[in-house]
Amino acid sequence: MDAPNDNQRCDFCEKKAIGMQILGCVSQNVCEDHAEQMLVAMKPGERKDWGACYYVRYGKDTDSGEQDSDR
Numbered sequence: 001m002d003a004p005n006d007n008q009r010c011d012f013c014e015k016k017a018i019g020m021q022i023l024g025c026v027s028q029n030v031c032e033d034h035a036e037q038m039l040v041a042m043k044p045g046e047r048k049d050w051g052a053c054y055y056v057r058y059g060k061d062t063d064s065g066e067q068d069s070d071r
């Protein structure tokens, strides 16, 4: 019951977060400006396990309709 909603805000600024990065025990919501390159390069909805880090790209990056309809 903790599905990320699509109105997350960046922890560093007021912009809309594009994803979440978990660095060890710290999780951060980040916008495109503050996200790691790894996260920016990921597709919406993608998740990546990267050693001690874990990246989650939020699926609803845009409401303009360009998204995979399955899943």
Ligand SMILES: [Zn+2]
Residues within 6 Å of the ligand: 010, 011, 012, 013, 014, 015, 030, 031, 032, 033, 034
């Ligand atoms: Zn930011």
